[in-house]
Every structure is written in structure tokens, then in C-alpha cells.
Amino acid sequence: MIYKEYGKTGKKVSAIGFGGMRFPDSYSIEEAAEVVRHASRLGINYFDTAPFYCHDRSEDIMGEAFKDMPNPFYVSTKSGLGNEPDADAVRKRIENSLRRLGLSKITFHHMWCIMDLAHYRKVIAPGGPYWGALKAKEEGLIEHLVFSTHATGEEIAIMVKEGYFEGVTLGYNIANFPYRQVGVQAAYEAGLGVVTMNPLGGGLIPQNEEYFSFIKDRENESITQAALRFNVSHEAITVTLAGMGTIEEVEHNVKATENLEILSEAKILEIKSKLKNDMNQLCTTCQYCKKCPKDIDIPVFMELYNMNVLKGLEATQQKYAELKDWNIIKAEDPMPKDCIACGKCEKLCTQHLDIIARLKWLEVNL
Numbered sequence: 386m387i388y389k390e391y392g393k394t395g396k397k398v399s400a401i402g403f404g405g406m407r408f409p410d411s412y413s414i415e416e417a418a419e420v421v422r423h424a425s426r427l428g429i430n431y432f433d434t435a436p437f438y439c440h441d442r443s444e445d446i447m448g449e450a451f452k453d454m455p456n457p458f459y460v461s462t463k464s465g466l467g468n469e470p471d472a473d474a475v476r477k478r479i480e481n482s483l484r485r486l487g488l489s490k491i492t493f494h495h496m497w498c499i500m501d502l503a504h505y506r507k508v509i510a511p512g513g514p515y516w517g518a519l520k521a522k523e524e525g526l527i528e529h530l531v532f533s534t535h536a537t538g539e540e541i542a543i544m545v546k547e548g549y550f551e552g553v554t555l556g557y558n559i560a561n562f563p564y565r566q567v568g569v570q571a572a573y574e575a576g577l578g579v580v581t582m583n584p585l586g587g588g589l590i591p592q593n594e595e596y597f598s599f600i601k602d603r604e605n606e607s608i609t610q611a612a613l614r615f616n617v618s619h620e621a622i623t624v625t626l627a628g629m630g631t632i633e634e635v636e637h638n639v640k641a642t643e644n645l646e647i648l649s650e651a652k653i654l655e656i657k658s659k660l661k662n663d664m665n666q667l668c669t670t671c672q673y674c675k676k677c678p679k680d681i682d683i684p685v686f687m688e689l690y691n692m693n694v695l696k697g698l699e700a701t702q703q704k705y706a707e708l709k710d711w712n713i714i715k716a717e718d719p720m721p722k723d724c725i726a727c728g729k730c731e732k733l734c735t736q737h738l739d740i741i742a743r744l745k746w747l748e749v750n751l
């Protein structure tokens with residue numbers, strides 16, 4: 386395993402992080418905890434979880450594993466979603482996470498899912514969620530205060546320069562990296578740890594294996610390993626989170642770090658030039674469309690629609706249920722039915738997607 390410095394925290398973290406959002410429903414808490422311990426045996430020391438993951442079992446599974454971990458570890462969890470709008474709500478969530486994890490301290494605590502610059506301003510406003518987490522940090526319940534975001538690269542660049550956080554977790558992969566690169570680089574230069582999530586593009590990359598095969602440059606390498614290696618080998622990226630639910634997945638993902646070379650600027654440019662127009666059926670989650678007058682979270686719904694392009698109705702419905710479980714889509718949120726077909730988003734879409742028609746499809750089929 387390769388280890389990298391997490392920003393200025395003094396922590397050396399594994400280049401592959403354990404994403405605790407993929408435990409199979411059929412596993413007992415103890416069976417799932419054994420997967421976590423196996424990752425620890427193979428050198429992973431960054432474990433990411435959150436309330437609501439895996440039907441709200443993920444933190445309990447991690448807590449069970451942590452009772453008997455083979456090696457030292459760091460844990461990352463989250464609070465501050467829309468239903469935790471202030472400092473008090475965040476404080477309660479942190480106490481709850483600590484109890485479930487069986488720990489006295491959270492290593493990396495995220496202000497969760499900051500959607501854009503306006504949302505970021507609300508999080509750090511006086512009395513807002515940030516201040517509940519900061520107080521918990523001052524009391525020793527949190528070591529490092531970080532944030533996760535779905536904002537554009539340019540917006541992330543503004544956030545990381547303001548100095549509120551020690552690290553950032555953001556979606557970055559072979560399909561969307563041109564839109565996030567500015568944010569990754571700015572965070573790195575500002576001395577933040579950079580954790581990338583969604584390295585497989587929500588399944589988009591393995592499900593388009595033929596198209597993405599140009600990123601493989603080793604014999605017998607799977608597309609998943611090549612996609613992970615793309616992130617891991619990036620100098621500015623500290624941890625690449627991979628969702629793992631089984632022992633086999635842990636072993637497969639750890640292999641991506643073997644004999645790693647840092648990706649050169651020339652190789653990145655070469656890959657960029659190969660991302661061809663036939664991606665134009667799929668949303669890359671670049672976030673450039675997020676100016677909806679009805680506040681519809683278009684990237685979330687378009688990523689959901691990717692499932693329909695790739696796998697059809699049933700997989701889309703399954704994914705929708707998962708997003709609701711994780712509170713990423715909440716009952717009170719603006720929904721596809723709220724679209725007034727103003728066309729603003731379609732003008733901004735980098736992939737020229739027919740967003741209005743896709744929202745209509747989701748409205749009818751979900």
C-alpha cells in the first residue's frame with residue numbers, strides 16, 4: 386500500500402480508502418465488519434462512513450470492526466445535511482456517530498454534501514452547521530474538520546482558499562475530471578488533503594468498459610483497477626475512496642496501488658483528448674447546469690438517468706431508492722415534476738443533454 390500525507394494534518398493515510406457504502410444487505414453486522422478488518426490487514430487505514438449509508442447500518446458495522454482492528458486506523462464520517470441546518474443539530478449527529486462508532490474522537494469529520502457556493506455560505510454562516518462541528522473539535526471530539534462537495538471545480542477553488550477546512554472530499558474520475566481539476570489543484574496548493582469519491586463514475590466506467598479501455602496500460606488489469614489507478618497516481622489526490630462490500634472487492638481494489646507511477650501532465654492531456662463525443666449520452670456530474678430557478682438538483686437526477694441509459698428502468702428505480710435512503714434526495718426537495726421547462730439548464734449543459742425530457746421520464750417512471 387502507498388501512503389500519502391493528508392494535507393497539513395500530519396496523518397499518513399492509505400492511497401486507497403475504504404468506502405463504507407457498499408456492504409451487502411445479506412451480510413450480518415459481524416460479516417460486514419470482517420470485510421473492514423480485512424482491508425485493515427491489507428494496509429488500508431482510511432475508513433469512510435456516514436449516517437444513512439447501507440440502510441443506516443454502515444456506522445454500526447464500522448463500530449463493530451473497530452472493536453478489534455488489526456492495525457491503527459483513521460475514520461471519516463459526516464453531518465450537516467439539509468435536515469441538520471444548525472450548530473445544535475450537527476452536535477447531536479456527532480455525538481450519535483461517536484456512540485455508534487464506539488470511539489471518543491472522529492479523525493476526519495465532514496460537513497456533508499455542500500452543493501454549491503451559496504450552500505457553502507449557509508454552512509459557514511454564524512450559528513450554522515460549521516460552528517457546531519468546530520465547537521466539537523475544540524472539545525476534542527473531532528480531530529480534523531473537512532467537507533464534501535458536489536460543486537464545480539471553480540467553486541471548490543474559492544472554498545478551499547478561505548481556510549475553514551483542512552480537507553475536501555469530491556467526486557473525481559476519468560469521465561468528469563476536466564471539470565474538477567481546478568478544484569483538486571487549488572485544494573492541493575492550499576495545503577488541504579484531497580479525497581476523491583466516485584472514482585468509477587457511479588458505475589458508468591465499468592459499464593462502458595469497451596469505451597474506457599484506453600485507460601488500461603497493464604496486462605490483466607481490470608477497468609476498475611485502471612480507473613482507481615487514474616486517481617491514485619495523481620499527485621494532488623491523497624485518498625481515492627472505493628466502495629467495498631466483500632473480501633474479494635477489497636483485494637481487487639488494493640491491487641490498483643501496486644507498482645504505481647505518478648501520472649504525468651502529458652498522460653493526463655492524452656487521456657483528456659481521448660474522451661470523445663460518444664460520451665454525450667451520459668451526464669458527467671460536472672455541475673455546470675446548477676442554475677435552476679426551481680432549485681431542482683439537476684446533476685443528481687441526471688446521474689440517476691445515467692442508470693436508465695446504461696441499465697434500464699429497474700436499476701434506475703433501485704438507485705432512486707438508495708439516494709432516498711442516503712438522504713441525498715429528500716421528500717421536501719424540488720422534484721422533476723417541478724420543472725417549468727425554462728431551458729436554462731440545457732443551455733449550460735456541457736454534454737448538451739435533453740435535460741427536460743429526461744426529467745419528464747423520471748417524473749413518469751419513479
Ligand code: SF4
Nearest residue numbers: 677724725727728730
Ligand atoms: S428547464 Fe427545468 S430543470 Fe432546467 S433550469 Fe428550467 S426549471 Fe430547472
Ligand code: SF4
Nearest residue numbers: 668669671672674734
Ligand atoms: S446535466 Fe450536463 S451540465 Fe449538468 S451535471 Fe450533467 S453533464 Fe454536467
